[in-house]
Amino acid sequence: MPEGPSLVILKEQTARFVGQEIVRADGNTGAIDTARLVGQPIVALRTWGKHFLIQTPAMVVRIHFLLFGTYRVNERRDKPPRLSLGFADGGELNFYACSVKEIDSDIDASYDWAADVMSDAWDPAKARKKLRAAPGTLACDALLDQDIFAGVGNIIKNEVLFRIRVHPLSTVGALPPAKLRALVQEARQYSFDFLEWKKAFTLKQHWLAHNKKMCPRCHIPFHKAHLGRTNRRSFWCERCQKLYT
DNA sequence: TGGAATGTTGGAAC
């Protein structure tokens, strides 16, 4: 469940806990002192990219789901939770197979909200500036850079590059200004499309490139390889997606 | 059924 839009769904599903007091906190995370959460009210539940932030007066806990993490709201899985929070109204929030970490309480100082593609504070001009500052970066790596596009994951990467018809091995410095602008714009636009499709349980059927064998536009086979510094799977069409170097 | 995958971190190696 790891890309940014999925975290936004989690935030929406847990909004009812904001303002509530944690009456029980446990789990097999060795990383935080769960006892310190008991008695704490939830000040805010926020997301930054793929981070889920649980803010209380005493501490801020960061959940990262990595590749396999899951959660349940008012339900339990048949597995030990990494972190389980119980609330006064009987509700509970359970996290599994994720990274749990206490972070600095001053989250506004440590997080650049303008870099989060799902945030109201998202700043496309700032993202373009960061891209121009690293012209040698491959397009496939740039989209996965959480300092530029927090929340973008491998699915979004592949879909954005297909939408804007840019080859994953293009360098961002070689992109014409309109393409650079499109890359930044679609990183956010596709993320919001992802959000709506995920909510409707129709995400996979909307994939045009990710995990696909054939180009839906020109009907030749996609290329598939692990590319870039990030070495993640890329799916692309040699005919439709232009290589800029 | 083994291998790969919506991801990141920390430490070794150079």
Added chain:
DNA sequence: CGTTCCAACATTCC
């Protein structure tokens, strides 16, 4: 000291 590479983590699906 900076950069790069790789193992580790852990679950689900094909």
